[in-house]
Amino acid sequence: MPLKLITTADGSHSLLNEELNETYHSVHGALQESVHVFIAHGLVHRLxxxxxxxxxxxEVGFGTGLNALLTLDFAEQHSQAISYTSIEAFPVTADVWQTLNYAATPEQKVRFEMLHHAPWETAQNLTPHFALTKLQTTLQNVSLPPASFDVIYFDAFAPNKQPELWTFDMLQKAARLLKPDGVFVTYCAKGQLKRDLKALNLTTETLPGPPGKKEMVRATKPVQV
Incomplete structure (x- = not known):
């Protein structure tokens, strides 16, 4: 899978999948997109x-490891215990992720390397507050217990690039993984996505998007469905 390193508008790196002609993050700012969508409107909101x-x-789409790094940083800064499970069908190789500029401090560099060096298919306690399980698989094939998660970071490639991950069946599978009051967050705000989430009886909100994007979506699973 050919990948090209790019610099986004906020100075943080992303990767361009040249086969799909799709970037792993917003070209308007990889770091600020992840903070806005997944940390602020996902993790912090749920807490x-x-x-x-x-x-x-x-997390649907480990990708570069940026979302995991920001979540790990949050866990340590706030002494918040987090169990993080992420799937990725095509892991980024070391020669690629080592070029990414997400680590602003030596401590972050150590954390970023821990995330990528952690073995697949097994749970690892990386820090006192953060446990990681990476699974090399797809959403279609992953098997996880229902009602297992408080937050889902849905960070797949865009629907027009990876439509098989945005079908009603896949969204239903994700919804079943949520605990009551669990939240599903994504950068995407397509009308069909919102209609499907509502059809799954999730309380669906259209929220202001990160810089360069008008809207994003958060959906909450009711206590009683």
Whole structure:
């Protein structure tokens, strides 16, 4: 899978999948997109309501590891226990991820390397507050217990590039993985996505998007469905 390193508008790196002609993050700013969509409107929002410990997060698309790094940073800064499960069908190779500029400090560099060096298919306690499970698989093939997660970071490639991950059946599979009051967050705000999430009885919100993008979506699973 040919990947090209690019610099986005906020100075942070992303990767361009030349086969799909699709970037891993927003060209308007990879770092600020991840912070806005997944950390602020996903993780922080969920922590503002009653929750279990550790908070369980499921990420669709480990990709560059940026979302995982930001979540790990948050866990350590706030002494918040987090169990993080991420799937990725095509892991980024070391010669590629080592070129990414996400680590602003030596401590972040160590954390970023830990995330990428962690073995696949097994749970690892990377820090006192962060446990990681990476699974090399697809959403279609992954098998996880229902009602397992407080937050889902849905960070697949865009629907026009990877439509098989945005079907009603795949969204239904994701919804089943959510605990009651669990939240699904994504950068995407397509009308069909919102209609499908509502059809799955999720309370669906259209929120302001990150810089360069008008809107994003968050959906919450009711306590009673």
């Amino acid at each position: 503002s309501t009653p929750h279990e410990t550790p908070l369980a997060i499921f």
